[in-house]
Amino acid sequence: MAARRHRWGLAVGGVSAAVAVALTAACGGSTTGGSTPSAAATAGASGAAKVPLTVYSAQGYDSDVVKAFTKATGIDVKLVDDSTGPLLTKISAERNNPQWGLLWVDGDTAFAALDKQGQLLPYTPSAPLTDVGQQIVPSDHAYVPTGTTVMAALIYNAAKVTNVPTSYQDLLTPAYKGLVGMNDPSQSGPTYPFIAGLMNQLGGQADGVAKGEDFFTQLKKNGLHVNPTNGDTLHALETGQIQYGLIQSSAATGETLKAQKSATFDPKVVYLPKSTLLPSVIGIDKAAPPAEQAEAKQFIDFVLSPAGQKVMQGADATGDSLFWPVVPGVTALSGLSAFPTDYQKIDPYFWGPLEGQVNSWFDGNIK
Secondary structure, eight states: OOOOOOOOOOOOOOHHHHHHHHHHOOSSSSSOOOOOOOOOHHHHHTTOOOEEEEEEOTTHHHHHHHHHHHHHHOOOEEEEOOHHHHHHHHHTTTTTTTOSSSEEEEEHHHHHHHHTOEEEOOOOSSSSSHHHHHHHHHHTOEEEEEEEEEEEEEEETTTTOOOOOOGGGGGSSSGGGGTTEETOOOOTTTHHHHHHHHHHHHHHHHHHHHHHHHHHHHHHHHTEEEESHHHHHHHHHHTTTTTTTEEHHHHHHHHHHSSOOOOOOEEEEEEEEOOEEEEEEEETTTSSSSSHHHHHHHHHHHSHHHHHHHHHHHOOOOTTTOOOOOOOOOOOOOOOOOOOOEEEEHHHHEEEEEEEEHHHHHHHOOO
């Protein structure tokens, strides 16, 4: 393999279907392993000197966390911040010469696909997790949850419409024609897990893809608007292009907190049955040098520590900081509603490898 420490040339483009398929195709069995030594023990045993840690992240609080981590440890971190889709494309393009040490994005389906390709290093952090957090951890400990949201929240403009759907099927009726928007799964990381979750809800693993394709085909016929990311869908809501948006719970809640309410705009949020659990997830590059892997473990432990959680919650109060914690003793921000009880957790090891196929179909038939 070529030398790995080339850190320049970080510009990325959009997600091509071919690259997405390459990333998510299952390339073998899951990696094995379980609990691993703590980061401190690993670093101490190896006596490794500090090296730059490269973090690929799509989190709104990542810059603040990186700065706090460097201040606490003295470890230099190179942050590559972008939307999830371009980051996954970048990782796929670097398959033979990886340039990342840690990946930190929303949704465990992408991590499950990477794990099935043998690209993730198992690690068990020192911090305990809540029951919900433990549900997210895979049996081989290939990645770690750092918080959770759900997908999708339905945000609507109560100043313009009075109809509030109670099911996804409601959105197919004439009352919602031309009024519904969502994100592009090739650009917005949280959107594929939403699509997969809806497929799982409609037809399970046996028939979910077909049932989901039929649903989105009908939704398109009913005037669905597809925008690149949460911000674009919210802009469409604010400007009256749509009256309902299917977006990540943190972005929807943030909009209700920061929006200037008026006679023409009053955003409200509801959760339709079986919203899909969408964790923020972090994982270590198995091909990274040992010294960088040890630092990556330290970073994960810092993120799950009281200090790290405090930074995560304080950095983006009307955006990504609106997550439900998975660390015991950490309380969600006051602006966030109670964690939805009617949620589902999909199997990322089944749905993750289908991401390229589903996104390609969506690109060709729905956008």
